[in-house]
Amino acid sequence: MESLTPWIDTARRWSPLLGRRLLQALLVALLVGTLCFFMTRWLPGDTAFRIAAGRYGYDMVDAAAAEAVRAELGLNRPALAALTDWWGRLLRLDLGLSLVTAQPVLTEIGLQLGQTLRLSFWAVLLSVLLGPIPGVLAGLHPGGWFDRATLAFSVMLRAMPPFVLGLVLVLVFSVELNALPAAGHVDHGSVALPALTLAIGLAAVSSRVARDAMVAVRGSAYYAFALTKGLSPWQALIRHGVRNVGAPVVAYVAVQLVYLVEGVVLVETIFAWPGIGHALVHAIFGRDVPMIQGTALVLGLMFVLFNALVDLACAAIDPRRRPQ
Amino acid sequence: MVTALLALPLAALADPGHVHELTPASADTLTVVGPWELTGLEPSRSGFMFTRMEVTQTLLDVDELGRLRAGAASSWEVSNDQREWRFFIRQGNRFHDGSALTANTALVSLQRALSTPGVLQLAGIDDLYAERGAIVVRLRKPFAPLPYLFTQYSTQLLAPSSFNATGRVTAIVGSGPYRIKSITLPQMFETEFAETWNGDAPAVRRARYISVSRAETRALMAQSRQADLAFTLDPPSIRRLQRQQGVSLVAQNLPRTTFLKLNAAHPFMRDERVRRAISLGVERDGIARALLRDADLGATQLFPPALAQWHQPALAPLRTDPAAARALLKQAGFTPGADGILVKSGRRFAITLYTFVDRPELPLIASAIQEEMRQIGIAVRVVVGNSSDIPAGHRSGSLDMGLVARNFGTTPDPTATMVGDYANGGGDWGAMNWHDAALDAALARLATGAAPAAQQADRAMVAARLQASLPVVPIVWYRQTIAVSSRVKNVTIDAFERSYRLSDIKWNP
Numbered sequence: 001m002e003s004l005t006p007w008i009d010t011a012r013r014w015s016p017l018l019g020r021r022l023l024q025a026l027l028v029a030l031l032v033g034t035l036c037f038f039m040t041r042w043l044p045g046d047t048a049f050r051i052a053a054g055r056y057g058y059d060m061v062d063a064a065a066a067e068a069v070r071a072e073l074g075l076n077r078p079a080l081a082a083l084t085d086w087w088g089r090l091l092r093l094d095l096g097l098s099l100v101t102a103q104p105v106l107t108e109i110g111l112q113l114g115q116t117l118r119l120s121f122w123a124v125l126l127s128v129l130l131g132p133i134p135g136v137l138a139g140l141h142p143g144g145w146f147d148r149a150t151l152a153f154s155v156m157l158r159a160m161p162p163f164v165l166g167l168v169l170v171l172v173f174s175v176e177l178n179a180l181p182a183a184g185h186v187d188h189g190s191v192a193l194p195a196l197t198l199a200i201g202l203a204a205v206s207s208r209v210a211r212d213a214m215v216a217v218r219g220s221a222y223y224a225f226a227l228t229k230g231l232s233p234w235q236a237l238i239r240h241g242v243r244n245v246g247a248p249v250v251a252y253v254a255v256q257l258v259y260l261v262e263g264v265v266l267v268e269t270i271f272a273w274p275g276i277g278h279a280l281v282h283a284i285f286g287r288d289v290p291m292i293q294g295t296a297l298v299l300g301l302m303f304v305l306f307n308a309l310v311d312l313a314c315a316a317i318d319p320r321r322r323p324q
Numbered sequence: 325m326v327t328a329l330l331a332l333p334l335a336a337l338a339d340p341g342h343v344h345e346l347t348p349a350s351a352d353t354l355t356v357v358g359p360w361e362l363t364g365l366e367p368s369r370s371g372f373m374f375t376r377m378e379v380t381q382t383l384l385d386v387d388e389l390g391r392l393r394a395g396a397a398s399s400w401e402v403s404n405d406q407r408e409w410r411f412f413i414r415q416g417n418r419f420h421d422g423s424a425l426t427a428n429t430a431l432v433s434l435q436r437a438l439s440t441p442g443v444l445q446l447a448g449i450d451d452l453y454a455e456r457g458a459i460v461v462r463l464r465k466p467f468a469p470l471p472y473l474f475t476q477y478s479t480q481l482l483a484p485s486s487f488n489a490t491g492r493v494t495a496i497v498g499s500g501p502y503r504i505k506s507i508t509l510p511q512m513f514e515t516e517f518a519e520t521w522n523g524d525a526p527a528v529r530r531a532r533y534i535s536v537s538r539a540e541t542r543a544l545m546a547q548s549r550q551a552d553l554a555f556t557l558d559p560p561s562i563r564r565l566q567r568q569q570g571v572s573l574v575a576q577n578l579p580r581t582t583f584l585k586l587n588a589a590h591p592f593m594r595d596e597r598v599r600r601a602i603s604l605g606v607e608r609d610g611i612a613r614a615l616l617r618d619a620d621l622g623a624t625q626l627f628p629p630a631l632a633q634w635h636q637p638a639l640a641p642l643r644t645d646p647a648a649a650r651a652l653l654k655q656a657g658f659t660p661g662a663d664g665i666l667v668k669s670g671r672r673f674a675i676t677l678y679t680f681v682d683r684p685e686l687p688l689i690a691s692a693i694q695e696e697m698r699q700i701g702i703a704v705r706v707v708v709g710n711s712s713d714i715p716a717g718h719r720s721g722s723l724d725m726g727l728v729a730r731n732f733g734t735t736p737d738p739t740a741t742m743v744g745d746y747a748n749g750g751g752d753w754g755a756m757n758w759h760d761a762a763l764d765a766a767l768a769r770l771a772t773g774a775a776p777a778a779q780q781a782d783r784a785m786v787a788a789r790l791q792a793s794l795p796v797v798p799i800v801w802y803r804q805t806i807a808v809s810s811r812v813k814n815v816t817i818d819a820f821e822r823s824y825r826l827s828d829i830k831w832n833p
Binding site for chain 2: 044052056064108174178182184278
């Protein structure tokens with residue numbers, strides 16, 4: 001029993017934080033799904049026609065075909081009944097069938113989410129390699145030429161919309177150098193350009209956060225003490241600098257995940273990456289309400305999940321942030 | 325510095341062995357990219373992709389000029405009363421799972437096609453069954469274009485093993501020269517040569533189709549040689565690819581026309597002179613040159629040259645003459661108001677034009693037409709909505725004017741389409757509240773096959789009536805342009821978009 005005590009203690013300390021995140025996830029699920037439901041209902045045009053057009057091509061669809069789709073999918077049910085039905089199915093973790101493909105939404109999202117997570121993983125990894133290192137180096141000599149140059153590049157790259165950045169990268173690495181696939185997801189190295197497009201946007205800001213954190217660390221008393229007690233600048237940086245710079249950078253990455261989520265939608269479309277953002281865009285065009293609700297829900301939950309993971313990562317880096 | 329930073333992590337992801345060569349997955353595989361997504365396995369949804377990639381066959385096929393030829397059926401015949409058709413299934417054909425393609429196995433797919441929205445609904449089919457090696461179709465009334473309906477993708481033939489116990493399609497087991505190797509919905513599928521194919525073995529043994537929604541990306545894939553065939557390119561990409569080494573462009577006119585659908589019951593547009601004035605006000609060549617970047621695409625009549633049997637070279641072409649348009653409108657009783665917009669009986673000539681984004685050029689063309697109409701005194705409000713606005717507005721009678729692109733090549737003989745669109749007052753994607761007894765009679769004769777000798781005259785008459793009365797105002801035709809990698813040769817485009825003709829393509833040495 002005594003051996004379980006530390007675990008119980010840890011669980012007790014962490015449970016308020018995890019409980020808050022769980023509640024957040026539930027609220028996000030409810031809000032996102034409901035908002036999507038009403039937004040798709042308020043879109044102009046006839047849903048049955050749009051769905052039929054998605055299935056058969058727009059000029060193969062006449063009023064009779066649209067009516068057949070309306071009857072098949074129960075689209076003439078009152079909005080409240082359809083919404084209540086969706087809430088009920090959500091509780092049973094059943095997101096329904098795609099109106100266009102007739103496949104279970106959960107199955108489709110499962111396939112697409114894997115691709116999105118693959119892309120996001122590489123994007124975050126590349127951004128961690130590209131952003132904080134030049135940021136820390138710039139922070140060691142604030143106001144120097146490297147600091148000013150990274151500032152200029154960061155502003156330029158963050159200001160550039162992902163679709164422009166993506167096209168520039170394709171022109172350089174696919175068309176000119178013929179080194180990487182321009183689009184798709186099966187060819188070797190095909191994840192590189194979409195991941196890099198996302199990573200550059202993330203890295204542009206995280207490098208500045210790392211730079212500011214490094215400037216703060218460098219001006220701190222503990223850093224000065226580390227140098228005074230005889231550590232070399234490199235030893236002081238590794239032992240006392242990096243860890244203290246890490247926490248704000250990781251916290252900032254959480255804020256930047258908004259960029260990642262919005263970027264995924266655009267970047268997946270540009271690079272024909274069959275992820276969840278790509279699916280969301282096509283579901284909106286096809287007025288596929290269950291798919292829109294399902295994909296938006298998963299994107300919202302991903303956001304909550306990433307925030308929770310960042311909380312854990314910050315606590316791992318900085319003991320002062322651990323719940324007492 | 326930035327390049328160096330970028331290059332470092334990329335080195336880990338790039339394929340170091342193929343820096344200047346194609347990726348290994350595509351080295352012996354022909355890669356086709358297009359905008360169409362696979363929205364499922366149902367033939368009525370994404371079936372066109374499987375016929376285009378030559379995985380599945382239909383009962384019949386068509387040649388370059390749209391003339392019928394044998395497919396899975398070797399021959400066909402019709403009864404004297406024109407109501408019973410027999411399609412004799414070719415002997416010795418096998419599906420990719422090794423099972424025989426017989427009338428009974430073909431019937432399963434055709435009965436499914438009959439129960440879903442699609443071309444078979446146009447024919448008035450009373451009964452469909454298999455008998456003595458033939459598919460028998462009984463019609464409620466004669467319908468001459470019936471064989472053409474069996475060239476359409478939704479009637480493709482799948483093996484019984486394609487369906488599960490509830491009748492849902494769970495696999496694509498066709499009978500074409502290629503069989504499915506893998507499918508990743510909604511984006512791609514791979515094919516390979518099927519040993520069950522009893523025709524000539526193609527030079528291309530493996531192929532894959534990748535759905536890429538953005539035209540710029542498709543062009544870039546062709547430019548970087550990731551794609552061997554890139555379909556549906558946008559005008560800026562076409563211009564860029566014209567200067568690109570290692571890529572050539574192949575173009576083909578398709579039987580698709582963009583036109584203005586006019587409500588002929590509108591108080592102003594019921595007057596034929598007004599409809600002619602609208603037509604005279606449209607600057608077709610300018611739209612074709614400036615927006616489609618192809619000066620040849622200005623429509624001179626409804627039927628493009630790609631519809632060889634319906635296009636009438638002798639017909640006086642539609643022309644642009646704003647001065648003549650203004651004169652016609654004056655003759656029709658309109659006078660200019662204070663703001664230059666015409667007025668008649670105290671009512672301003674202000675109408676709404678609906679269009680949609682399924683074809684990206686439509687909103688641009690609508691904006692050009694808005695300005696051209698303003699110049700002849702008609703105020704047009706453009707609403708860019710979605711494609712359902714057109715049939716919905718047609719049904720409710722609320723549509724003034726719609727800008728649509730109509731595919732006359734849904735089946736190689738557009739008679740069925742024409743009957744639905746123009747006979748008896750018109751249809752969702754054709755005329756609206758417009759009646760022409762002579763045209764109705766001609767279309768009825770063509771549909772029933774009642775006067776085989778007069779068919780060409782009937783088609784000419786239909787084209788002439790539409791040109792004179794203008795229930796729809798043709799704007800531009802359409803040309804499919806594809807980018808072709810220098811790795812391959814012998815690439816041609818099927819005007820009826822039934823096949824990519826992969827089995828005809830050869831590798832360049």
